[in-house]
Amino acid sequence: MGKIFNQRNIIILLILFALVFPLIYADNRYVLHVMTIGFIFTISVYGMNILAGYTGQLSLAHAGFFAIGAYSVGILTTQGGLNFWLALLLAVLITCATGFVLGLIALRTKTHFFAIYTLIVGYLIYLLIDKWDGLTGGIRGLIGIPIPDPIGPITFESATSMYYLVLFFLLLAIFVAVRIVHSLTGRTYIAIRNSEDLAQTLGINTTMNKLVSFVISVAFAGLAGGLYAALTRFIGPDVASTHMVFNFLMYLIVGGIGTLSGPLVGTMLFIWFEQFLKSYQEYHMLIFGPILVFMVIFFPSGITGGFYKLKMKFQSAKNQKNVRHIKSIPVKSTKE
Amino acid sequence: MLRLTDITVKFGAFEALSKVNIEVFEGELVVLLGANGAGKSTIFNTISGLNKLTMGDIQFNGKSVNGNSPDRMVKEGVVQCPEGKKLFPEMTVQKNLMMGGFVHRRKKAQLKDSLAEVYEIFPILKDKHDHYAGSLSGGQQQMLAIGRALMSKPKLIMMDEPSIGLAPLIVEQMFSIIREINKGGTTVLLAEQNANAALKIADRGYVIENGLVVLQGTSSELFNNDAIRKAYIGA
Numbered sequence: 001m002g003k004i005f006n007q008r009n010i011i012i013l014l015i016l017f018a019l020v021f022p023l024i025y026a027d028n029r030y031v032l033h034v035m036t037i038g039f040i041f042t043i044s045v046y047g048m049n050i051l052a053g054y055t056g057q058l059s060l061a062h063a064g065f066f067a068i069g070a071y072s073v074g075i076l077t078t079q080g081g082l083n084f085w086l087a088l089l090l091a092v093l094i095t096c097a098t099g100f101v102l103g104l105i106a107l108r109t110k111t112h113f114f115a116i117y118t119l120i121v122g123y124l125i126y127l128l129i130d131k132w133d134g135l136t137g138g139i140r141g142l143i144g145i146p147i148p149d150p151i152g153p154i155t156f157e158s159a160t161s162m163y164y165l166v167l168f169f170l171l172l173a174i175f176v177a178v179r180i181v182h183s184l185t186g187r188t189y190i191a192i193r194n195s196e197d198l199a200q201t202l203g204i205n206t207t208m209n210k211l212v213s214f215v216i217s218v219a220f221a222g223l224a225g226g227l228y229a230a231l232t233r234f235i236g237p238d239v240a241s242t243h244m245v246f247n248f249l250m251y252l253i254v255g256g257i258g259t260l261s262g263p264l265v266g267t268m269l270f271i272w273f274e275q276f277l278k279s280y281q282e283y284h285m286l287i288f289g290p291i292l293v294f295m296v297i298f299f300p301s302g303i304t305g306g307f308y309k310l311k312m313k314f315q316s317a318k319n320q321k322n323v324r325h326i327k328s329i330p331v332k333s334t335k336e
Numbered sequence: 337m338l339r340l341t342d343i344t345v346k347f348g349a350f351e352a353l354s355k356v357n358i359e360v361f362e363g364e365l366v367v368l369l370g371a372n373g374a375g376k377s378t379i380f381n382t383i384s385g386l387n388k389l390t391m392g393d394i395q396f397n398g399k400s401v402n403g404n405s406p407d408r409m410v411k412e413g414v415v416q417c418p419e420g421k422k423l424f425p426e427m428t429v430q431k432n433l434m435m436g437g438f439v440h441r442r443k444k445a446q447l448k449d450s451l452a453e454v455y456e457i458f459p460i461l462k463d464k465h466d467h468y469a470g471s472l473s474g475g476q477q478q479m480l481a482i483g484r485a486l487m488s489k490p491k492l493i494m495m496d497e498p499s500i501g502l503a504p505l506i507v508e509q510m511f512s513i514i515r516e517i518n519k520g521g522t523t524v525l526l527a528e529q530n531a532n533a534a535l536k537i538a539d540r541g542y543v544i545e546n547g548l549v550v551l552q553g554t555s556s557e558l559f560n561n562d563a564i565r566k567a568y569i570g571a
Contacts, residue, residue, distance in 0.1 A: 184434070184438075187424075187427065187431060187434075187435060188435075188438065190424060190426070190427070191424060191435055194424055195422060197381075197386055197406075198418060198422045200384075200385075200386060200405070200406035200407060201406055201410070201415070201416045202410065202415075202435055202436055202438050202484070202488070203406070203407045203409075203410030203411060203415075203438045203439035203488055204438055205405070205407045206407075312426070312468055312470065312471070315467065315468060315471050316468070316470065316471040318471075
């Protein structure tokens with residue numbers, strides 16, 4: 001079993017599936033659209049995972065940064081008349097810059113104070129978008145966001161082309177996340193997550209590293225937001241709502257917080273689950289709620305996290321045998 | 337090398353350390369003896385920069401290091417090996433060690449040498465280099481914690497209760513390794529409750545009670561002190 005379904009083969013299979021998916025549903029724009037939205041949210045959740053999952057800092061301003069990315073693209077293309085690609089790049093940079101400044105202040109607080117503080121920051125971003133009519137269109141939202149400009153012969157008019165565009169960015173985001181987590185930087189974040197004091201005693205500047213992690217995290221959100229604006233072509237203040245950030249958090253927790261495949265598993269699962277429960281409208285939370293409670297109690301590290309825990313237990317059990325062997329050696333007393 | 341002058345640390349109204357004076361000379365192995373809650377860990381955390389000084393002065397190699405951030409202290413060559421083998425259980429043994437070399441992360445060749453040195457001191461860690469740290473036994477975890485601290489090439493290493501929770505045979509082994517590390521040129525400041533074992537390897541010692549230094553002297557002086565024998569050695 002291990003030979004065919006190893007990690008590398010599963011990844012190749014998943015990518016192949018993602019590549020041929022539009023061919024299966026070529027005439028179903030709706031399915032493609034849901035899948036594309038799911039990919040966009042996944043990118044954002046990967047960003048959340050780097051900060052909340054690996055660095056241990058739960059920021060509830062994530063939807064706010066998603067909105068900053070979306071509105072940056074929206075405003076720069078509709079009012080600034082900028083090329084989409086330039087607008088997307090600027091949107092990521094604007095999100096990073098905002099994240100840097102807000103992170104500098106927010107990271108002076110710790111644990112639940114940080115979560116509450118960022119929740120308020122996220123809500124302020126929402127209010128700013130909602131009330132600043134002149135710039136953001138207020139509650140009416142921004143309409144008429146153009147589709148991405150063509151690159152040479154490639155145009156982005158069809159749902160399929162948008163799907164592939166977003167898939168490209170999703171793969172890029174996952175690649176970047178994997179590289180970060182497997183690098184010394186990632187292990188530094190994990191060290192901070194485990195214990196800030198311990199990380200400091202190893203010589204890690206925790207303030208600096210948390211800030212960088214925060215900026216990386218919001219960069220993902222900004223990118224996702226920019227793509228979201230181009231896909232839906234209409235954005236309202238609700239992209240910054242707390243409802244949005246708690247959705248991201250739910251995807252992350254169910255998928256597996258602090259795991260590399262968790263964001264993908266959690267987001268795709270919920271996005272499709274939500275579609276099946278569409279007819280219940282807002283009552284679908286009656287089903288999601290208990291699932292979330294069940295997950296938090298029995299699988300606190302999510303679906304993928306549970307899998308890794310089992311793997312570690314197995315190795316530990318193997319080691320226990322050796323320990324028992326040592327214990328059987330008679331111990332001589334050191335007392336004199 | 338390290339001189340603490342009248343250091344006082346307060347947590348709110350509670351005075352955890354009052355006017356503690358400790359001096360450690362280069363190459364020495366000094367032990368801080370004291371019961372739980374006496375203030376040994378607070379002394380370490382204050383030297384490391386994790387706790388703020390209320391009063392007093394800390395000098396390292398003739399320079400005042402008051403208010404230095406913890407990462408700065410590690411760069412200066414003062415590293416702490418905290419109590420309770422705080423490791424990264426989900427990382428392998430080798431990755432744990434590499435985290436200890438964080439301040440030298442750009443010097444790849446030096447890290448490789450340090451790693452080889454640590455593996456020479458603790459051959460068991462080399463055998464288990466790709467095991468998760470969380471799967472090691474208590475003694476091995478303590479070795480890993482010490483090995484990780486050594487990766488930063490410290491001038492002074494502070495070990496907080498390395499014998500805690502270990503079987504007597506392992507404790508003996510651990511202390512002889514600590515002695516070897518000290519002989520290799522690293523100054524060691526050791527916090528211990530196990531006075532019997534610690535005084536055997538230490539040059540000098542301080543006895544801490546309720547945040548005060550109540551007694552100090554060479555190891556043999558302390559070992560033969562009646563009060564110490566009664567309170568810590570039980571003979």
